[in-house]
Amino acid sequence: MYIENIELQHYRNYESLSLTFSPKINVFIGENAQGKTNVMEAIYALAMTKSHRTSNDKELIAWEQEHARIEGTVHRKYGSFPLQLIVTKQGKKTKVNHLLQGKLSDYIGQMNVVMFAPEDLHVVKGSPQFRRRFIDVEIGQISPTYLHELMQFNKILKQRNQFLKDAKYKKLDPILLDVYTEQYVLSAAEIIHRRFLFMTLLQTWAAHIHTSISQGKETLVIKYKTEKEITAESTVAEIAAVLTARLNEMKQREFDRGVTLIGPHRDDLQFFVNDYDVQTYGSQGQQRTTALSLKLAEIELIKQETQEAPILLLDDVLSELDDYRQSHLLNTIKGEVQTFVTTTSVEGIEHATIREAKMFHVERGTVTEDKSLKEE
Structure with a gap:
């Protein structure tokens, strides 16, 4: 299982964003407070209908907007289909393959994710x-x-x-x-x-x-x-x-x-x-x-x-692990689990999995694919 792409509208600090992902490893590089975790959060929210960071859905909606929209195409063993989550100040709406879902419990499970963030180290x-x-x-x-x-x-x-x-x-x-x-x-x-x-x-x-x-x-x-x-x-x-x-x-x-x-x-x-x-x-x-x-x-x-393997979200967690645990984690997911990584730098992460990743650079709410980092 993997997510092919995502589109955001009025989501956090993203007025509009459209990205296409690798089915293997995707790395988002940037300084803190630039919007890396917001992308990770959006993928999680598309799967779970809620944030891993806040219980207040209104925080997902950009300033002075009435709604936030997340759309993505999910690939599973029986084919690809679109998912949509719209968050308003009155509630949430979800769609699977363009069909409105009556209950959130009918929606959750269409895309499986495992989130690993620094706070999870305190579980x-x-x-x-x-x-x-x-x-x-x-x-x-x-x-x-x-x-x-x-x-x-x-x-x-x-x-x-x-x-x-x-x-x-x-x-x-x-x-x-x-x-x-x-x-x-x-x-x-x-x-x-x-x-x-x-x-x-x-x-x-x-x-x-x-x-x-x-x-x-x-x-x-x-x-x-x-x-x-x-x-x-x-x-x-x-x-x-x-x-x-x-x-x-x-x-x-x-x-x-x-x-x-x-x-x-x-x-x-x-x-x-x-x-x-x-x-x-x-x-x-x-x-x-x-x-x-x-x-x-x-x-x-x-x-x-x-x-099917779920999608793995590693939000600023690699820097929290020593080299041995870092290598064990990356060896486990290599080639089988679509993985998203946020980090301020890939320096010090000596692993083929990261070197083969699709790289994105994040700065002030702008995300660009950074091919130069991959070539280096």
């Missing part, structure tokens, strides 16, 4: 919210039904939280909470079950890759952290039973706090290298190797599930 030591988002984004790309389930879960969670919040100040019918709880448990159990299935697959790939990067010295184990009675072998019904029991135990505390305290929105991931918690005891090198292993495992997992 190990960052907040649990960051790791939950990582899980949800990746499952959503390979399973549109999961996205639908997740939206349903968030809707029910919001209703239940609102009831608990209101109950602190006024008398409400307790039967209504029972109704919300029953719906909540069924939805939450499905989410947790799907996450366990995904993490089992990801663990298989990540452990193998981590062992390779560490030259056989380290073993990586990923654990999905939820209620201790729930395991990867638990059925949806068993998960629901555990959640029901725990919610009954926590009922008074939830009323006191005015919020739901049990469920997938509270879960987390744990990473262990040679049985040590990497988040707490791992060196910076081990944490970075773990993050890199996760990203490369994402690529392999998406390939396994869709029978």
Whole structure:
């Protein structure tokens, strides 16, 4: 899978931009704050309908404009077709092959991307919210039904939280909470079950890759952290039973706090290298190797599930990796994964993959193909 071209209109600092890409490696070179990451973000947004940098869609629209438009042609094993995302101040519209999509969950998955940015190096030591988002984004790309389930879960969670919040100040019918709880448990159990299935697959790939990067010295184990009675072998019904029991135990505390305290929105991931918690005891090198292993495992997992390699977006991340990890990453993607790289300079990146890339120079929102850098 690869993206053949992209067109931007009123997007960030690009009034209008049209680019054609190599199906292999594309490198965007320029100083900071010139617009390199905006191109990367646009490719990500075309795939995922949202930015990896902000939750406020209005920030994608150029100053004093009413909308931003991203269009691109995606090549998959069954042919090429256009994708379109239009972001307005009222909402978003998506099209696949010129046909308007009724739901975002019907659109996501048409083009699969894996983003690796400096903040992803902190997936190990960052907040649990960051790791939950990582899980949800990746499952959503390979399973549109999961996205639908997740939206349903968030809707029910919001209703239940609102009831608990209101109950602190006024008398409400307790039967209504029972109704919300029953719906909540069924939805939450499905989410947790799907996450366990995904993490089992990801663990298989990540452990193998981590062992390779560490030259056989380290073993990586990923654990999905939820209620201790729930395991990867638990059925949806068993998960629901555990959640029901725990919610009954926590009922008074939830009323006191005015919020739901049990469920997938509270879960987390744990990473262990040679049985040590990497988040707490791992060196910076081990944490970075773990993050890199996760990203490369994402690529392999998406390939396994869709029978096509996803598009890899490396946003200013090569400079954050030492020579060995940099070479491992570039060797892994060589010739198979369409890759986009942003960097301030290719100096110091001694790898044939970069030398064979299609080069673009970015300055003040203007992008030009730089053939001279390739020839050198």
